[in-house]
Amino acid sequence: MREPSHSVTRRGLLAAPLAAGLTAPLAAPALGQQAPIRVGVLHSLSGTMAISETALRDTVLMMVEAQNAQGGLLGRRLEAVVVDPASNWPLFAEKARELLQLSRVDVTFGCWTSVSRKSVLPVFEELNGLLFYPVQYEGEEESRNIFYTGAAPNQQAIPAVEYLLGADGGEAKRIALLGTDYVYPRTTNRILRGFLNSKGIADADILEEYTPFGHSDWQGIVARVKRFAGEGKKTAIVSTINGDANVPFYRELGNQGIRAEDIPCVAFSVGEEELAGIDTRPLVGHLAAWNYFMSVQSPANTEFLTMWRNYIRNPRRVTNDPMEATLIGFKMWAQAVTAARGTGVDAVREALYGQKVAAPSGYEVEMHRNHHLSKPVMIGEIRADGQFDIVSRTPTAIVAENWSPFIPENANRRR
Amino acid sequence: MPWLIPRGLAAALALLLFLSAPARAQEYEALLPGLAGGFAQQAETVERLGLLGDPRAIPLLQAMADARLLRLADGSLAPQQGATPPEGATLIRINNRVRGALRGALGRLQLVSPDPAERSRAAEGILRNRSAADIPLIEAALAREAQPPIRARLELALGGARLASEDVAVRREGIAALGASASPEARGQLLAARAANAELLPDIEAAIAAIDRRLQLRRAAETVFQGLSLGSVLLLAALGLAITFGVMGVINMAHGEFVMLGAYTTVVVQELCRGIPELAPWSLPLAVPAAFLVTAAIGAAMERGLIRHLYGRPLETLLLTFGVGMILQQVVRLAFGAQNREVISPDWMMGTLLLPGGVAVTQNRLWIILFALAVLLACFAAIRLTRFGLEMRAVVQNRRIAATMGIRTGRVDAMTFAFGSGLAGLAGVALSQIDNVSPNLGTGYIIDSFMVVVFGGVGSLMGTLIGAFSLGLLNKVLEPYAGVVLAKVAVLVGIMLFIQRRPKGLFALKGRAADQ
Numbered sequence: 001m002r003e004p005s006h007s008v009t010r011r012g013l014l015a016a017p018l019a020a021g022l023t024a025p026l027a028a029p030a031l032g033q034q035a036p037i038r039v040g041v042l043h044s045l046s047g048t049m050a051i052s053e054t055a056l057r058d059t060v061l062m063m064v065e066a067q068n069a070q071g072g073l074l075g076r077r078l079e080a081v082v083v084d085p086a087s088n089w090p091l092f093a094e095k096a097r098e099l100l101q102l103s104r105v106d107v108t109f110g111c112w113t114s115v116s117r118k119s120v121l122p123v124f125e126e127l128n129g130l131l132f133y134p135v136q137y138e139g140e141e142e143s144r145n146i147f148y149t150g151a152a153p154n155q156q157a158i159p160a161v162e163y164l165l166g167a168d169g170g171e172a173k174r175i176a177l178l179g180t181d182y183v184y185p186r187t188t189n190r191i192l193r194g195f196l197n198s199k200g201i202a203d204a205d206i207l208e209e210y211t212p213f214g215h216s217d218w219q220g221i222v223a224r225v226k227r228f229a230g231e232g233k234k235t236a237i238v239s240t241i242n243g244d245a246n247v248p249f250y251r252e253l254g255n256q257g258i259r260a261e262d263i264p265c266v267a268f269s270v271g272e273e274e275l276a277g278i279d280t281r282p283l284v285g286h287l288a289a290w291n292y293f294m295s296v297q298s299p300a301n302t303e304f305l306t307m308w309r310n311y312i313r314n315p316r317r318v319t320n321d322p323m324e325a326t327l328i329g330f331k332m333w334a335q336a337v338t339a340a341r342g343t344g345v346d347a348v349r350e351a352l353y354g355q356k357v358a359a360p361s362g363y364e365v366e367m368h369r370n371h372h373l374s375k376p377v378m379i380g381e382i383r384a385d386g387q388f389d390i391v392s393r394t395p396t397a398i399v400a401e402n403w404s405p406f407i408p409e410n411a412n413r414r415r
Numbered sequence: 416m417p418w419l420i421p422r423g424l425a426a427a428l429a430l431l432l433f434l435s436a437p438a439r440a441q442e443y444e445a446l447l448p449g450l451a452g453g454f455a456q457q458a459e460t461v462e463r464l465g466l467l468g469d470p471r472a473i474p475l476l477q478a479m480a481d482a483r484l485l486r487l488a489d490g491s492l493a494p495q496q497g498a499t500p501p502e503g504a505t506l507i508r509i510n511n512r513v514r515g516a517l518r519g520a521l522g523r524l525q526l527v528s529p530d531p532a533e534r535s536r537a538a539e540g541i542l543r544n545r546s547a548a549d550i551p552l553i554e555a556a557l558a559r560e561a562q563p564p565i566r567a568r569l570e571l572a573l574g575g576a577r578l579a580s581e582d583v584a585v586r587r588e589g590i591a592a593l594g595a596s597a598s599p600e601a602r603g604q605l606l607a608a609r610a611a612n613a614e615l616l617p618d619i620e621a622a623i624a625a626i627d628r629r630l631q632l633r634r635a636a637e638t639v640f641q642g643l644s645l646g647s648v649l650l651l652a653a654l655g656l657a658i659t660f661g662v663m664g665v666i667n668m669a670h671g672e673f674v675m676l677g678a679y680t681t682v683v684v685q686e687l688c689r690g691i692p693e694l695a696p697w698s699l700p701l702a703v704p705a706a707f708l709v710t711a712a713i714g715a716a717m718e719r720g721l722i723r724h725l726y727g728r729p730l731e732t733l734l735l736t737f738g739v740g741m742i743l744q745q746v747v748r749l750a751f752g753a754q755n756r757e758v759i760s761p762d763w764m765m766g767t768l769l770l771p772g773g774v775a776v777t778q779n780r781l782w783i784i785l786f787a788l789a790v791l792l793a794c795f796a797a798i799r800l801t802r803f804g805l806e807m808r809a810v811v812q813n814r815r816i817a818a819t820m821g822i823r824t825g826r827v828d829a830m831t832f833a834f835g836s837g838l839a840g841l842a843g844v845a846l847s848q849i850d851n852v853s854p855n856l857g858t859g860y861i862i863d864s865f866m867v868v869v870f871g872g873v874g875s876l877m878g879t880l881i882g883a884f885s886l887g888l889l890n891k892v893l894e895p896y897a898g899v900v901l902a903k904v905a906v907l908v909g910i911m912l913f914i915q916r917r918p919k920g921l922f923a924l925k926g927r928a929a930d931q
Binding site: 048051209212215219224227248251254255276282285383 | 514515602604607638766779891
């Protein structure tokens with residue numbers, strides 16, 4: 001049924017054209033009668049973001065295959081339509097239009113960077129499409145056509161910084177905010193600055209630095225952070241560095257001997273997948289904040305891991321938070337379609353509110369009317385093997401505040 | 416682990432032994448279960464074990480710091496032996512707070528260890544503590560320490576410990592000791608002590624000023640080093656282009672992909688060496704000739720197969736090489752995957768090297784600077800001293816006359832292009848140590864490489880050298896003031912203005928050859 005075993009990436013490249021052919025023979029013959037439900041996949045399979053987004057494409061294809069093995073949805077087979085927007089932000093909008101108008105997809109799973117989401121948002125609103133966005137982001141957005149299954153700032157960034165300020169995190173008194181130069185880091189850091197000020201940390205104790213995508217020469221910045229830290233106050237780094245610039249950044253941290261006990265660095269866009277290309281031994285103890293780690297012990301996670309490794313046919317592949325968010329989004333959509341007895345966007349949207357899923361994180365997450373999930377917050381320390389030790393987690397799932405109270409303009413909002 | 420009690424340690428022993436031995440043993444036993452508690456309890460237990468001074472704690476604490484401490488099925492604690500823990504045992508997890516406490520406690524316990532590496536780590540650990548209780552311990556350790564780097568650290572630790580003393584006179588001594596150093600840590604400790612020492616404020620300010628004077632020079636030196644490092648990366652990336660574009664005039668947009676292929680060759684060589692333990696530490700030096708040969712071969716094939724048909728048609732060459740670059744990227748993505756590949760750095764390339772005067776330079780960057788200069792020298796030698804170099808220069812200066820002299824110009828073209836491609840491969844070996852090995856590796860360097868070659872003067876190796884280093888230095892000098900993004904913009908604007916004034920770059924070729 002499936003193509004013979006071969007390397008993961010070859011699968012990656014072949015899967016796009018093969019997707020339809022792959023899923024067809026898996027469905028029961030009786031399902032072939034009705035038109036299939038079409039699932040759009042809008043993730044970059046080439047360019048800078050391919051590193052992160054390829055795994056999300058595979059996750060959606062895995063879920064489609066699993067759903068078809070269970071008999072599809074409403075007696076109809078699912079069919080994945082994969083396009084490649086190639087890490088090119090305007091191309092995202094064109095591909096979204098193509099999915100909605102030409103392929104007539106019923107739902108789309110896609111985007112990673114906020115700039116790509118901002119690019120497709122008007123298209124989904126104009127054509128009344130349905131997009132599931134699976135990555136943590138800066139908030140300050142709410143579209144009736146998008147469901148956000150990643151974390152809002154109060155479900156990731158703020159609790160992580162709060163941890164650094166607390167006894168277990170080392171009681172930091174100065175914070176260095178390092179980020180890639182685009183909308184997500186700049187907005188997040190604006191929120192964090194407001195939060196830190198509210199905690200009594202003055203602007204003089206906040207260092208903010210931005211670098212371009214793919215930056216590789218971190219000597220100067222790391223040296224500056226060291227100097228900033230050497231002024232008698234406990235210092236921590238908050239990193240919103242995105243994409244593969246993280247690898248040389250962490251290497252420089254290791255080489256300049258910045259140890260987690262001295263200057264801990266908490267990252268918001270570094271997970272198991274990103275660490276796969278780094279020697280993590282010098283990084284033990286540096287932190288990441290997410291709503292899921294692969295090292296979570298829960299029955300749902302065991303099931304997720306088994307399913308993923310069977311699908312990808314590689315026992316060494318890792319899972320990460322955006323993959324979990326994709327899985328949650330897919331399950332919720334499937335539940336909503338069943339509840340709504342159809343795939344019409346308006347009906348599915350209404351049915352989505354209040355849907356619950358037992359997530360691999362071990363918590364039950366719920367879709368709220370603000371189009372965001374309630375999610376648990378977890379903070380992990382990097383281990384020598386590239387996995388995370390969870391050192392802090394909230395007792396329950398937290399409701400998302402996509403409009404941050406730390407941005408002054410939001411004071412008059414009703415929510 | 417052998418625990419030797421060296422002679423002449425009366426002071427330290429007096430501190431360690433002020434509790435009677437049996438009482439200490441009892442307290443030690445009572446403390447141990449705390450190591451398996453919550454993070455706060457762990458940290459406190461570790462601290463108390465450090466103060467207790469029972470050497471039996473050392474292997475346990477060390478194992479805990481290395482994430483090897485197990486809680487066995489019967490509740491007792493033991494370091495993990497072998498690769499897998501025994502049945503029923505759980506690994507004891509720690510966090511940064513516990514890790515910091517462990518460093519301090521191990522510092523106290525190992526200050527008199529016979530192993531200099533352990534003493535060095537211990538001195539660093541105790542530097543974190545800054546507790547007045549450690550003063551006699553550190554003094555005793557200083558009395559018998561012969562190694563200057565460890566002594567320097569101990570003296571700093573002593574200064575810090577004195578700064579925490581109750582006695583104003585002792586504190587003043589501490590301030591003087593810290594002020595005599597040129598250490599950023601000492602400066603940090605003094606800054607932190609300002610609030611609690613209002614009566615000693617003038618002393619502290621004077622000490623900080625003294626440190627700042629010493630640090631100023633060091634910071635300048637470090638900025639220069641960073642500039643040289645960036646310059647060496649630019650130089651390596653641009654050298655190959657200086658040959659293919661500078662000498663042959665081929666606008667090779669696939670140059671970045673040759674760099675990327677060099678990096679992937681390094682990955683492959685490393686994978687091959689992994690199976691042979693004797694070769695493993697030498698995988699990087701072995702990758703140097705391998706990368707040169709692989710990329711040179713691909714370069715030669717590309718020149719013979721494609722580029723030679725398009726000589727004199729720069730626009731078509733540009734499009735062609737751009738396409739070849741995309742094909743190479745996709746081929747690598749098919750063969751190795753879109754994921755970044757991990758390149759292990761050998762131990763001699765990791766960490767920081769402390770130069771005389773306290774200037775800290777990262778080892779990998781230092782090696783890359785040396786490597787870049789070595790490649791440049793080899794390049795000069797190849798062009799000036801070898802038969803191939805002579806023929807290459809002859810063909811560049813006047814192809815037809817060179818041909819009438821019996822030089823096979825086609826072969827020389829292929830070899831020259833292969834040579835430039837091979838140099839790009841060498842750059843890939845170096846870049847694999849500081850950048851991501853991914854199919855996109857080359858795209859980040861192609862613009863910079865052209866920039867260096869054009870700025871330095873097309874066709875001049877010396878220009879490439881000076882251009883690369885001056886751009887690197889300029890960038891790093893501007894960076895602290897303007898930030899990374901603006902510094903780069905400023906450099907680009909500067910180059911644009913410069914090229915307006917001097918279209919031929921820093922080192923313009925003169926004479927008839929330059930006009931063709």
